[in-house]
Amino acid sequence: MGNQLFQQARESVTYAHSVANGSVQGDKYEAIVKAKNALSSAFANSTDAERAQLREFQQTIDSI
Template sequence: MSNPLFRQARQAVNSAKQAAAEGGNTEASVSKAKNALSSAYANSNVDEQRQLRTLQDELNTL
């Protein structure tokens, strides 16, 4: 995908998952990921939005 906000959201979710796995500051990384997801969702197409919902579900499990 060429949407930079989508890429940032995906990276932020991956960072939050990594922080949770390593016992790091999960609260801050989850908050950052939520903000990134929100921005990306507002500026994405339907296919990207579907993938972002999947990322949101992953984030909700942390």
């Protein structure tokens, strides 16, 4: 089944990145806040490998 929180974090970061680069219309600030919250929730319930990917997602959000 996979880690649902991890999947939500990945989708939120992808969406925020798409909004930031203009390929999708949306509220950039709201998308970033949602992604940060999803990352925070996912981090506590993830494996070490997932945490490594979550750190990369966090870097993506930080660079927006």
